[in-house]
Amino acid sequence: MENVLCLRVSQCYAQHFRTYLQSRHVLDTSFRLCQDTDETILIPILPNSVSQLDMGHLQSTLASGSVCQITWRQVFKNKKKQTVVNKLEVALKKLLESAGEEWTEELRRDLPRGFERHGDLILLADNCFSQSIWKKFGCTLWSMVAEVLGSDRLAKKSCISSNGFRSPVVMMLHGEHSWVTHVDNGIRYDFDVTKCMFSSGNITEKLRVARFNCKGETIVDLYAGIGYFTLPYLVHTGAAHVHACEWNPDAVEALHKNLTLNKVSERCTIHQGDNRNLQLCDVADRVNLGLIPSSEDGWPVACRLLKRSTGGILHIHHNVTSPMSTTDTSLDIHSDTKGFSVKNNDRGAWQVWADGTAERVSSLLKDTTGTEWRTHAQHIEHVKSYAPHIHHVVLDLECRPLLEEKTQHKEWKE
Numbered sequence: 001m002e003n004v005l006c007l008r009v010s011q012c013y014a015q016h017f018r019t020y021l022q023s024r025h026v027l028d029t030s031f032r033l034c035q036d037t038d039e040t041i042l043i044p045i046l047p048n049s050v051s052q053l054d055m056g057h058l059q060s061t062l063a064s065g066s067v068c069q070i071t072w073r074q075v076f077k078n079k080k081k082q083t084v085v086n087k088l089e090v091a092l093k094k095l096l097e098s099a100g101e102e103w104t105e106e107l108r109r110d111l112p113r114g115f116e117r118h119g120d121l122i123l124l125a126d127n128c129f130s131q132s133i134w135k136k137f138g139c140t141l142w143s144m145v146a147e148v149l150g151s152d153r154l155a156k157k158s159c160i161s162s163n164g165f166r167s168p169v170v171m172m173l174h175g176e177h178s179w180v181t182h183v184d185n186g187i188r189y190d191f192d193v194t195k196c197m198f199s200s201g202n203i204t205e206k207l208r209v210a211r212f213n214c215k216g217e218t219i220v221d222l223y224a225g226i227g228y229f230t231l232p233y234l235v236h237t238g239a240a241h242v243h244a245c246e247w248n249p250d251a252v253e254a255l256h257k258n259l260t261l262n263k264v265s266e267r268c269t270i271h272q273g274d275n276r277n278l279q280l281c282d283v284a285d286r287v288n289l290g291l292i293p294s295s296e297d298g299w300p301v302a303c304r305l306l307k308r309s310t311g312g313i314l315h316i317h318h319n320v321t322s323p324m325s326t327t328d329t330s331l332d333i334h335s336d337t338k339g340f341s342v343k344n345n346d347r348g349a350w351q352v353w354a355d356g357t358a359e360r361v362s363s364l365l366k367d368t369t370g371t372e373w374r375t376h377a378q379h380i381e382h383v384k385s386y387a388p389h390i391h392h393v394v395l396d397l398e399c400r401p402l403l404e405e406k407t408q409h410k411e412w413k414e
C-alpha cells in the first residue's frame, strides 16, 4: 500500500468522476480505486496534475450533492494495469532495436518514473534520460516520448536553482513555447516553466486558504511567486486588498498576467523587490509567509506590517526537522488527516517550534511597537513530508496587542 493523493467522492458518482479524471489525464492508473467509507470511494489522482482540477466546477457540473474532497490515503497498487511508463518502455525498446542498439537494464532504469503535467506540456524530472545513447535519436526521441505520454510539448528539469528565486532549470525538448496554464479551484495560473516553479504539493494548503473568511481584510503575501496564495485570497476569501511582494521579475510578470486573467488586479498591489525593504507598515490583518525551508527573514517585516491597534494573523511556513528518536516504535505512528505517517515525536517537534516562534514573534512585536503583545498558536497545519523526519508545516499565529485588549475589556465593562 502507498500513501497517494485521492479524490474522495460519493459511491454513486464514482464512475462518472473516474471517466472525467481519465479524460483530463489526472487519474493515476497505477493505483486501484477503493472504498473509503460505506458511501465513498477513493479515486487515486496524479499529484502533479491535480492543480488542473476546478473543484467547484467538478462538484457542481459532474455530481451536485456528491462528496468531492482531495485527501491523502493509503491505497493498493494496480498490478494488472499497463502504466504509461510501461508503454514508454515498449516504444523506446522498439526505437533502439530498430537502430541496431541493445536494450539494457541500465536504459530501463533511465526512463522517467513520473512527471508533471502542465496542460499540454509534460515536464520530466531530472533523473531520467541521462545516458548518452539517447542523444543519438535527437528530435525523433522527444516527439515519440511526447506522443506516448499524450502531450504536445515536452520539457526536462535539471534542478531548482539556489539563486534565491527558486527558479527551475528547465530545458524545452519538444514544442514551440514554454508558457503553461494551470487551473485549480477556479483559479487560472499562467507561467513560463523555464523561469518559474509551480509547487503542486501545496494544493491542500491553497484549498485551506481558499476556505478562510477574510471579508474586508487587508492581506500581505510576502513571498507571492506567481500568485499561489495571493490569488486564492483574492478570488475566494473576500479579502479587500492584497499586497503581493516578489523579487523575481519573471514571477512578477506571471503574477501581473494572472491577476488580470482572474479579474482581480484592482484589489492587488504588487511590490517588486526584496520584501525586507518594503516601506509599508501598520496595514495588515493577515500576513502570509509562504517560504520554505524557512520564512524567518520575513518575521520582522511581518511584525511591522500588522495593524498596531488590532493585530492579526501570521501564516508562517517552515520545514520542521524532528530529532531522530532512539525510542521510535511503530506504536508512535499515526496518519494525519491527509494520510501522512506522522509520529508523536514529529508532533512534539512542531509544537516546540511553534512555541519558540510565538515567543520570538511576540518579542519582535514589542521591539517594533514598544508595547506588549499576546501571541497564540491557533493551529499547526501539516502540508507535506520531505523525508520521514522533515515536515512542511504552517503555523497560524494570532497576534494581538495587549493594550488594545485592555481597552476593549474596559469598554465591555462600561
Ligand SMILES: C[S@+](CC[C@H](N)C(=O)[O-])C[C@H]1O[C@@H](n2cnc3c(N)ncnc32)[C@H](O)[C@@H]1O
Residues within 6 Å of the ligand: 164, 165, 166, 197, 198, 199, 202, 222, 223, 224, 225, 226, 228, 245, 246, 247, 248, 251, 273, 274, 275, 276, 290, 291, 292
Ligand atoms: C515561489 S516560492 C514559494 C511560493 C509558494 N509558497 C510555494 O511553495 O509554492 C517563494 C517565492 O518568494 C520569492 N522570494 C524569496 N525571498 C524573497 C524576498 N526576500 N523578497 C521577495 N520575494 C522573495 C521567490 O522569488 C519565490 O518566487
